[in-house]
Amino acid sequence: MESLIDIVLLAFLVGIAFAIVWMKDLLAVIMLLGIYGLLSASFFVAMDAVDVAFTEASVGAGISTLLMLVTIAMTGRSEHPVRHKPFLALAVVIITGSLLIYGTLDMPYFGSAQAPVHQHVAPRYINDSIEEVGVPNIVTSVLASYRAFDTFGEVVVIFTAGMGVLALLSVVRRPKNTTGDKARDIAKIDLINDSMHEQHLVLRIVTKMLIPFIFLYAFYVQFHGDYGPGGGFQAGVIFASAIFLYAMLFGMSTARRVINQSFIQLLAAIGVLLYGSVGVVSLLNGKNFFDYSALSVDPIAGQHLGILLIELGVGCTVASVMVIIFFSFADRKDNGQNLESNGIENNLKENNKK
Amino acid sequence: MLIAATLAILIVMVMAITRGIMGPTLYDRILAVNMFGTKTVLLISLLGFVMGRPEFLDIAIVYALINFISVIGVLRYSDSSIFKHSNQQKK
């Protein structure tokens, strides 16, 4: 039964991947990508990777789809039908693929318990982590204690992305100097933007009821990560997605009033610093960086405290960076229409010069 | 019974994907994606039972949530896209 589900899900994935290659309408492509994310997450559940499925569902199917949707709203939906050098690309792909297939031939078989992967490092995590770290979810204990430094790197990666997006997209708010046609255009665009949240009364009410529960659920995921799937990253994403929902239905300007830009930036920084400072405290107590047993007299209590704090740091950074990224995109879109028309005019001018 | 239900859901997923790929209109696709999402929620819940560890239903909750958010997202950002449907431009 399990292998049947496995095969069916993989077949779905292949079908969708090929459909994505052929499709020209980017909106459809992105929706299929969302399905691809959901499917791979289901596959992860079938492969016992519940934490990964959690993350992939919220990130692969949720956040990245949403970001792409905002982007194509700015860049347009249809793809230029001509491909460049398809045969060269095909050749490269076939060579790479056959090399990989060649590499799989000596692999230990799928699911085999004798594979080296399950022999060398992993058994200690499975057998001893409960005594050494004291957390039932092994993934959490590896993530937050044994390989805490990787996770710190992960938090910094997401922080870097946030800063990068800000550096690229942050809009300096200027008073709109709008006259004549352009003013009418912008008013029209505002009208269209607003129309969504004026008409969908049902949506707004349901969302209003839903949002507190989403926040509650995010906190549950945050603090339940030790015992089940979940943790700071997933909680951060869920928290952020509630804010996205609010921003999408009630308009960016309303959301901006709730969430202040510089505050959220500081929050992102505070998350990283909270994570890092746990390490620094253990340094100051004379132990190695991220050695949580330095945090408390009882090593296990120290581990618990350390994991709790770093998960908080992760959640804090992830939620705020996701909000920063989404708001940067959405702001760019709302202010972008006039920016963009300027850009196109400039291009026209340049072309005329030549 | 669980297996029968799982199979039924897998079949429905095939149908939803077909509609999602075939289109022909944007709204058909959104409908298909939404349907696919709800079926995934069911599939995950069922998988938990099939594999004997049903306590991981948290994931299904997230799926339901994400599904809702993506549908709202698609509606929000395809409506006011600069490539609007012809009728909106008429307004």
Add this chain to the structure above:
Amino acid sequence: MLTHLPVLQVIVPLMAAPLCLFLTRSRLVWLFALMVSGLAFLISALLLQQVMTSGIIIYELGGWDAPWGIEYRIDHLNAFLLLIISSVSTVVLLAADTSIQKEIPAEKHSYFYILYLLSLAGMLGIVATGDAFNVFVFLEISSLSAYALIALGKDRRALWAAYQYLIMGTIGATFILIGIGLMYQMTGTLNMHDLSIRLPEVAHTRTVFTAFAFVIVGICLKLALFPLHLWLPNAYAYAPSIVTAFFAATATKVAIYLLIRFTFSVFGLSFSFTALPLHILFLVLGLSGIFAASIAAIYQKNVKHLFAYSSIAQIGYMIVGFSVSTTTGLMATLLHLFNHALMKSALFLALGAVMYRIGSVQLSQFQGLGRQMPITMAAIVIGGLSLIGVPLTVGFVSKWYLILAVIESGWWPVALLILLGSLLAVVYVWRIVEMAYFRPPLTSNENIKEAPFSLLVPIWILVMANIYFGIDTRLSIEVAQAASQSLFGVNP
């Protein structure tokens, strides 16, 4: 605190980056970033000294022993690289405050410093770590910040260059990820030292061969080795001058470090050079890189483009040294790594000074600059001489050892080709010299003055280093020798 130096090396810039958000004024952020980078330099110097006296330093993060937790393993090679990266970063940052005033809008200054520090921390992290997956994580920190930094360039082509770099860089990183996964699958471990012990048992399998190929191709994408170099010229040419100076001196060096680390330490010398015909492959790619890029450099109209192509050529020299795979060859590669970092950061900083005054680095704008900006142009000339490999500059030292290594292995024609490559360097450097000293100034540039003091100081620190290490080679040669010997398993 001395025992914690390895982790402090990475943690200090990493944690300083978010702290920058709390500082409000651009000047303050700059001072803070400079201080942090200086501290990192100090730490790396201490680390190098420790390694030279007492051998390999091992630091276990989280207190977990090696294959279960992540460990930092600092040997001569790492310490040398850490020193190069942190020193260049510090000197380049000295010039940052003045240079970015003209090139980056004021509201983005603090993001610039944050990304710069993150990029620095990422590179230091790649070099310091002894865990294969940790390499990937820090590689992404440094790359993501690099994409954003390059996109900050004034020209719109900077955006396109950054996008191309993002695509190529991510493909490279994903290839490395696949390679690490395959290695992990066959050995069950991620620790590099542990991998090097466990890989020989499974070295004959096709999976390990594939893993090796993917890691090498992935690194070569990051390295901009000749046929995979297409992202580099535009990325360097349109990035802000400070960014170019920093990346030209460090980013490709880190990739070379990874190449050396994976081929020599992880897979082991005997496997690496028998599984694939690496000798001949890298020799051919390196040499064709030298010639193709040098010739391309000659035809460039933009001086930043010119030096970017020259960077690709210099990477070719390092790869040739690597392909010889003897202690001397590797030593030549390491020396050239150090020396090239010095030359290119000096040259690109000097171009930054030209950019500051003129606002463009088109070759045609250089007319008569020798008289208007004599100090800056003198720096460019000395840097150029060093690129060519004239005696008394650092360029000479590394070329000398490279040729020595090639001749030791009996590859006479290669030595000749290397000399020929240097002649091509003469041509492209001469084009600039001719423009700057033998043409009258452009009328539009009549009021150009010498670059400000704050730019000249870091430029000349680097130029003096170029000359100093060209004359007094003790430090660089001693460290490079120790590093290459330890890689070959000889006790220094």
Add this chain to the structure above:
Amino acid sequence: MDTFINISSSVFLLTGSFLCISGGVGILRFPDFYTRMHAVGVTETLATAMILIGLMLHNPDFFVDIKLMIILIMSLFISPTASHALASAAMRNDFSQKNNEKPDSEQVKPWNP
């Protein structure tokens, strides 16, 4: 008692599966968007509820049941809302049936260099 619960669980699951499949046939076979929408919207909520109730009966563990209940309540809220939003968005764009015959690519502004 156990057999009764088992049987009722099976009945719920089977009814749910049947409704699911009928919705799936609907989305494939119906001629235009609104009828497809109708097929999916009507069956979806009930099918989800049936299957979830079947699962609840299948496993009487308290926490699992609570979670299933949360999923059920959420989908009872979300599915109709999403359907409503979709339908009204389609309506608002005056998405009439004559429009429907045109494939997607024609509604999208063609790419012009």
Add this chain to the structure above:
Amino acid sequence: MLMGLYNYWIVVVLMMVGFYIVIAHGNLIKKIVGLSIFQTSVFIFYISMAKVDGGTAPILADGITQYSNPLPHVLILTAIVVGIATTALGLALAVRIKETYGSIEEEEIQKKDNLDC
């Protein structure tokens, strides 16, 4: 062999489909879509190797002896984050490119660049 390795082979196909989209398509958004398919497939590869027959999710519970390997899960959690970070940055670049060049097709951008030179 077929039963033992089909999983990996399908994953290879998926990876290559993603890789093909990245290198053969000229649309910047499509390239990023390809990149994310490519990366997701690598995740699937890692997770596949963690599976043990008869094992369950690596969350300790009474009465279960066989667990799947938790380490690849941890690695992929990190890699997913890296993936979304790359996607976000790539999309931000695409937006800026659209604003300054007026196009997100590779060929057009290249054409405009050549005009500039």
